[in-house]
Amino acid sequence: MITPTLEVANLRTHFFTKNGVVKAVDGISFKVDEGEVLGLVGESGSGKTVTGFSIIGLVDPPGEVVDGGILFHGRNLVELPDEEMRDLRGSKIAMIFQDPMMTLNPVLRIDTQMVEAVRAHKNVSRDSAYQRARETLVAVGIASPDERLKAYPHQFSGGMRQRVAIAIALLNEPDLIIADEPTTALDVTIQAQILFEAQKLCRRTGTAMIWITHDLTVVAGLADRICVMYAGRDVEHGSVDEVLDTPLHPYTYGLIGSVPSRNRRGRPLHQIPGMTPSLLNLPPGCAFRDRCPRATEVCMEQPPLAPHGPGRTARCFHPHVNGDKSRRAEMEAESK
Amino acid sequence: MSVFIIRRLLQALVVIFLMSLIVFAGINIVGDPVDLLISPEADQAEIEATIRRLGLDRPWHEQYGYFLLNAFKGDLGNSFIFAEPALKLILQRMPATLELAFAAMLIAVVFGIPLGMYAGLKPDSTTSKTIMAGSILGFSLPTFWVGLMLIMVFAVMLGWLPSTGRGDTTELLGIQVSFLTWDGIQHLILPAFNLALFKMSLVIRLARAGTKEVALQDYIKFARAKGLSSRRVVLVHVAKNIMIPVVTVLGLELGGVIAFAVVTETVFAWPGMGKLLIDSIQLLDRPVVVAYLLITVFMFILINLVVDILYSILDPRVRLKDVKA
Ligand SMILES: Nc1ncnc2c1ncn2[C@@H]1O[C@H](COP(=O)(O)OP(=O)(O)OP(=O)(O)O)[C@@H](O)[C@H]1O
Numbered sequence: 001m002i003t004p005t006l007e008v009a010n011l012r013t014h015f016f017t018k019n020g021v022v023k024a025v026d027g028i029s030f031k032v033d034e035g036e037v038l039g040l041v042g043e044s045g046s047g048k049t050v051t052g053f054s055i056i057g058l059v060d061p062p063g064e065v066v067d068g069g070i071l072f073h074g075r076n077l078v079e080l081p082d083e084e085m086r087d088l089r090g091s092k093i094a095m096i097f098q099d100p101m102m103t104l105n106p107v108l109r110i111d112t113q114m115v116e117a118v119r120a121h122k123n124v125s126r127d128s129a130y131q132r133a134r135e136t137l138v139a140v141g142i143a144s145p146d147e148r149l150k151a152y153p154h155q156f157s158g159g160m161r162q163r164v165a166i167a168i169a170l171l172n173e174p175d176l177i178i179a180d181e182p183t184t185a186l187d188v189t190i191q192a193q194i195l196f197e198a199q200k201l202c203r204r205t206g207t208a209m210i211w212i213t214h215d216l217t218v219v220a221g222l223a224d225r226i227c228v229m230y231a232g233r234d235v236e237h238g239s240v241d242e243v244l245d246t247p248l249h250p251y252t253y254g255l256i257g258s259v260p261s262r263n264r265r266g267r268p269l270h271q272i273p274g275m276t277p278s279l280l281n282l283p284p285g286c287a288f289r290d291r292c293p294r295a296t297e298v299c300m301e302q303p304p305l306a307p308h309g310p311g312r313t314a315r316c317f318h319p320h321v322n323g324d325k326s327r328r329a330e331m332e333a334e335s336k
Numbered sequence: 337m338s339v340f341i342i343r344r345l346l347q348a349l350v351v352i353f354l355m356s357l358i359v360f361a362g363i364n365i366v367g368d369p370v371d372l373l374i375s376p377e378a379d380q381a382e383i384e385a386t387i388r389r390l391g392l393d394r395p396w397h398e399q400y401g402y403f404l405l406n407a408f409k410g411d412l413g414n415s416f417i418f419a420e421p422a423l424k425l426i427l428q429r430m431p432a433t434l435e436l437a438f439a440a441m442l443i444a445v446v447f448g449i450p451l452g453m454y455a456g457l458k459p460d461s462t463t464s465k466t467i468m469a470g471s472i473l474g475f476s477l478p479t480f481w482v483g484l485m486l487i488m489v490f491a492v493m494l495g496w497l498p499s500t501g502r503g504d505t506t507e508l509l510g511i512q513v514s515f516l517t518w519d520g521i522q523h524l525i526l527p528a529f530n531l532a533l534f535k536m537s538l539v540i541r542l543a544r545a546g547t548k549e550v551a552l553q554d555y556i557k558f559a560r561a562k563g564l565s566s567r568r569v570v571l572v573h574v575a576k577n578i579m580i581p582v583v584t585v586l587g588l589e590l591g592g593v594i595a596f597a598v599v600t601e602t603v604f605a606w607p608g609m610g611k612l613l614i615d616s617i618q619l620l621d622r623p624v625v626v627a628y629l630l631i632t633v634f635m636f637i638l639i640n641l642v643v644d645i646l647y648s649i650l651d652p653r654v655r656l657k658d659v660k661a
């Protein structure tokens with residue numbers, strides 16, 4: 001068996017704040033193979049970004065990875081010395097941040113910010129680093145790259161900035177890209193274009209990708225596998241089709257119900273009632289309990305991640321299994 | 337850009353005009369120089385001749401008109417005491433003051449920025465807390481007192497450094513400067529440090545606040561995500577962003593440093609314009625006082641202009657046409 005590009009095992013990242021311990025990530029496991037796209041899905045505050053920062057080693061105090069392993073090509077990043085970790089960042093593992101307006105330094109020109117990213121890892125001349133930057137900008141669909149390289153971030157639109165950030169992530173041809181909702185700030189056409197390009201890239205170069213989003217429609221067309229997060233934990237794993245067609249966890253079930261679809265047009269969106277619980281002093285038991293229509297007495301205990309067929313797991317005592325109608329079929333029936 | 341500069345210079349002219357009016361009227365109220373200027377033994381005829389020679393027999397608005405007329409020709413009047421053009425007297429002393437002011441600014445920046453950035457990056461360390469405590473002292477201790485203490489400790493008790501005058505000067509581009517000789521530098525250290533202390537505390541605070549804010553920005557995390565060394569992140573990505581407020585404030589403060597030099601120059605007998613001003617006020621040497629104030633205002637305006645231009649170079653988001661003139 002080939003080792004996956006990335007394997008995260010029981011990762012816990014906590015923030016030790018004045019008000020108590022925020023368990024932003026509290027036990028999550030997944031793996032991403034070469035050329036594979038993993039969709040990391042969950043609502044706001046579920047710990048997606050913190051998971052990303054944990055992998056790339058950028059959790060700042062008061063946060064700390066307190067438990068678990070992050071195996072990158074079989075090497076545990078948690079134990080890696082700082083200098084080796086720095087060298088991996090941006091060369092083997094790249095991250096695209098959530099907010100394109102804030103990721104580029106406002107007082108440095110684009111060429112400075114791209115050239116330094118190349119030269120931090122490769123001992124090449126300024127000139128060849130510049131050529132590499134130019135090439136990459138063209139690859140993400142930026143016209144007249146020479147002019148653009150001379151510009152400052154404020155001269156770019158949000159969409160353009162995100163393309164530049166994506167180009168920076170691609171500069172050193174990383175083995176793993178963590179894309180933190182990189183398209184939410186963009187309009188739909190550009191979104192589709194970037195998704196298409198990202199997928200093409202992974203297939204072609206064998207780059208593994210973690211695509212973080214709260215929007216299931218985005219991962220539906222892009223990801224191979226899905227990991228659903230809730231309150232810092234993984235609650236469901238499976239291939240895209242399995243998870244979307246037959247969601248096991250009541251939370252995933254609800255999420256899919258809240259996605260607008262073509263044949264439900266005009267009907268109110270189904271919302272999951274309630275809110276993400278506060279991660280500060282989360283009570284024991286299933287974190288979804290208060291919002292779950294299927295909750296019973298046993299849910300006062302923490303449900304384990306239980307297997308449901310190959311590559312298929314869910315963290316729930318009463319999952320939507322056999323006998324339940326397919327969720328998609330059900331929704332289609334509803335809309336008739 | 338040139339439109340911007342021309343507009344600023346025109347505004348400057350208006351300010352200088354108003355300023356001269358206020359100063360002229362004000363100093364007329366302060367006192368009559370005649371009593372100080374004329375020897376007690378002089379007879380009435382002599383007194384009247386002197387008064388007429390100095391133009392003091394006319395009403396003050398007439399004197400002002402006459403002054404203005406001459407000022408347009410570049411003549412700010414003659415000193416009552418030295419019987420030399422006031423402008424010349426001030427320009428002679430100006431290099432000494434400018435040298436002191438720039439040396440103080442240099443000290444404030446060279447020590448203030450690294451100390452402030454350190455305190456901003458590691459806000460909880462003991463070193464940072466010491467730095468901040470020091471900056472509070474620098475803010476609150478009066479300049480003349482610190483000056484006297486410096487003299488007492490380093491000149492009197494330890495005998496390491498001289499306490500008065502400029503020391504040996506050398507000519508650089510037709511100007512006498514101290515910083516090119518070892519003796520001159522020794523004379524410069526104490527007064528420059530004295531003058532720098534307040535500004536250094538200011539720079540430390542600005543740099544610390546800026547660093548704390550910038551360090552939390554996404555673009556700093558993104559810079560780290562690119563795998564840059566922390567050295568480059570701090571020295572380029574953080575430093576360039578905090579330079580904007582630091583340079584702006586420091587530039588605006590340069591005028592203040594020159595004006596504040598009056599105290600330091602008096603304590604250290606530094607032969608600059610500040611010392612000349614104090615002497616002239618005591619002797620009611622009106623033309624010199626007026627000329628000094630006009631030149632200072634002019635310098636303030638010039639400095640602000642340069643700061644605006646610098647600002648637009650440092651911050652690409654600001655273009656000169658956007659700067660409020
Ligand atoms: N520096 C910090 N100090 C304390 N708590 C933090 C810190 N950073 C993140 N958290 C907490 O960790 C939790 C998860 O945050 P995270 O940013 O990972 O959510 P997310 O899933 O990315 O949400 P979104 O979709 O809004 O980006 C949140 O409850 C947040 O309050």
Ligand code: SF4
Binds near residue numbers: 249294315316
């Ligand atoms: S464990 Fe219980 S409360 Fe939690 S999701 Fe499953 S049914 Fe709902």
Ligand SMILES: [Mg+2]
Binds near residue numbers: 048049098180
């Ligand atoms: Mg996030």
